[in-house]
Amino acid sequence: xxxxxxxxxxxxxxxxxxxxxxxxxxxxxxxxxxxxxxxxxxxxxxxxxxxxxxxxxxxxxxxxxxxxxxxxxxxxxxxxxxxxxxxxxxxxxxxxxxxxxxxxxxxxxxxxxxxxxxxxxxxxxxxxxxxxxxxxxxxxxxxxxxxxxxxxxxxxxxxxxxxxxxxxxxxxxxxxxxxxxxxxxxxxxxxxxxxxxxxxxxxxxxxxxxxxxxxxxxxxxxxxxxxxxxxxxxxxxxxxxxxxxxxxxxxxxxxxxxxxxxxxxxxxxxxxxxxxxxxxxxxxxxxxxxxxxxxxxxxxxxxxxxxxxxxxxxxxxxxxxxxxxxxxxxxxxxxxxxxxxxxxxxxxxxxxxxxxxxxxxxxxxxxxxxxxxxxxxxxxxxxxxxxxxxxxxxxxxxxxxxxxxxxxxxxxxxxxxxxxxxxxxxxxxxxxxxxxxxxxxxxxxxxx
Numbered sequence: 510x511x512x513x514x515x516x517x518x519x520x521x522x523x524x525x526x527x528x529x530x531x532x533x534x535x536x537x538x539x540x541x542x543x544x545x546x547x548x549x550x551x552x553x554x555x556x557x558x559x560x561x562x563x564x565x566x567x568x569x570x571x572x573x574x575x576x577x578x579x580x581x582x583x584x585x586x587x588x589x590x591x592x593x594x595x596x597x598x599x600x601x602x603x604x605x606x607x608x609x610x611x612x613x614x615x616x617x618x619x620x621x622x623x624x625x626x627x628x629x630x631x632x633x634x635x636x637x638x639x640x641x642x643x644x645x646x647x648x649x650x651x652x653x654x655x656x657x658x659x660x661x662x663x664x665x666x667x668x669x670x671x672x673x674x675x676x677x678x679x680x681x682x683x684x685x686x687x688x689x690x691x692x693x694x695x696x697x698x699x700x701x702x703x704x705x706x707x708x709x710x711x712x713x714x715x716x717x718x719x720x721x722x723x724x725x726x727x728x729x730x731x732x733x734x735x736x737x738x739x740x741x742x743x744x745x746x747x748x749x750x751x752x753x754x755x756x757x758x759x760x761x762x763x764x765x766x767x768x769x770x771x772x773x774x775x776x777x778x779x780x781x782x783x784x785x786x787x788x789x790x791x792x793x794x795x796x797x798x799x800x801x802x803x804x805x806x807x808x809x810x811x812x813x814x815x816x817x818x819x820x821x822x823x824x825x826x827x828x829x830x831x832x833x834x835x836x837x838x839x840x841x842x843x844x845x846x847x848x849x850x851x852x853x854x855x856x857x858x859x860x861x862x863x864x865x866x867x868x869x870x871x872x873x874x875x876x877x878x879x880x881x882x883x884x885x886x887x888x889x890x891x892x893x894x895x896x897x898x899x900x901x902x903x904x905x906x907x908x909x910x911x912x913x914x915x916x917x918x919x920x921x922x923x924x925x926x927x928x929x930x931x932x933x934x935x936x937x938x939x940x941x942x943x944x945x946x947x948x949x950x951x952x953x954x955x956x957x
Contacts, residue, residue, distance in 0.1 A: 543804065544737045545745040547765035549868045550806045550840045551709070553587025553637070554580075558774055558781050558811055558844030562593035565619040566627050575847040577634035583859045584868065587709055587745075587842060588631050589639030594620065610658040611650035611694065612701050613642065628706035639709030639745070640702065644726040644733075645674015645681035646694070658697040662690030674729075675713075676720025686728055695729075695736040703740035710737070711747045712764075719751025719771055727759055734763035747808060747840070754797060761805040766840055769797045773810040773844070780821025781813035781844060784946060787822065787830050788901060791878070794837040798872040801838055807872070808840050809833070815845025815854045824853065825947040828927060831857050832897055832948050835867035836885050862926040863950060866895055873897065882908045882943075886915045894921075894953040900943035911938045912953070921953040 554576055556564045573588045595606035596616040608614050615623050624640065631638045646668040654665045667690045668674070672683025684691050702710065712733075716724035730748070737744050750768035752760055760767040770793050775783045790809050797807045812834060813820050814827050822830060834841060843858065873887035873895060881902035887895050894915050898908040912921055923932045923939055927950050932939075934956055941949050 545743045545765050548803050549870050552584040552841040554843045555589045555811050557591035559846045564590050564593050572847050573631050587637045591641045611655035624705045637708035641711045643675045643714050644729045648680035651682045657690045657694045660690045660693050667691040673722045673724040676716040676722045676724045677714040695733050699736035699740050703742040709745040713749045715748045717753040730763050757800040766806045766808045768808040769793050783821045795875050798874050801872045811844030813844045815850050817851040829948040832950050835863045836873040838870050838872045876914045882906050884910045896951045896953050898949040903945050907942050909940050917955045920956040924952045926950040
């Protein structure tokens, strides 16, 4: 499809509205094919945990160089810039962050030349670049009544302040997609991101879900996913945060990933996270496991592993965190400062056996969660079983994996994937005494 110029006639704008709206309806009525295939969970790095609202091109390039040099060969390829790349104050979508058509623009003090040259730099390293956005129309755009690119319509004709645009109290306005010009407005955003070379978009404060404002962004998501698809550029769509499980089928239809929890960061402390923020994800991962698979994945938030004691986790807790993420086939994206990557943490996040479990895309589930001592398992395509033993308690405890609970009987040859060695053949079960919040990650091969 050929998009109209920035100065269309009244008739061209009207025809554009009819054609695009019709195409959108037809697309919704059929099986939607997403822009990015997402055959496996993505891997990379995100700016939020260490940079908060102050990412800059220089800082991003520094992280990208390390990712390319040390982690790309293990599968980490996305460099995602979270909130703070546009000009704003107090985390609100300010007028200075948008062009005359109401499209988000980078803060040129932080990103000289804009996003496009930074994307080219990241692509030259063999990596991919991501950006952060929110649903709805920013209040500043509505107040300015900006024209919508390619049409005769303006912002106030397609949105209203009485309908919240997202679940954050940022004053955003809900877009009404029965109004001509609404589809084109989203298309202008998608076209801009594609022109910059963006490979990933994190859409935050999506409702129904987490956030203090009761917003419903399902229609926005459906139309935006179609707008991204029409650009012809594969762009991964990741939703955030604490999405409502009742709409899991819709998240899966239009997005490639969805945050099933709140933020992992331990705000107000010097640490990236803490065990409390990790531990409650065990129940969330089990609850959502059935919705993950090729095309869409349950997102547990960033891996706060890489900066040693600054992670806020003990060495055992870090290994347990990586194990849960990999068993859940969650996206593996680091929140740590890669310029201070420790040797011990590097070994955790580059364990090829653990990463292979994540990338195989077969989420594990717990045998039971009635006690802090848990066994998670998943059958593999080659006839083996991935088994994890967890002790989520504060004291040492015995954890037992029984082969019958995995789906077979008799003997099994066991290999420890963290110790990188075979442990021998075990009849009916495998026992391990684990320290506080420690784990064992195993492959069990039935012996016939």
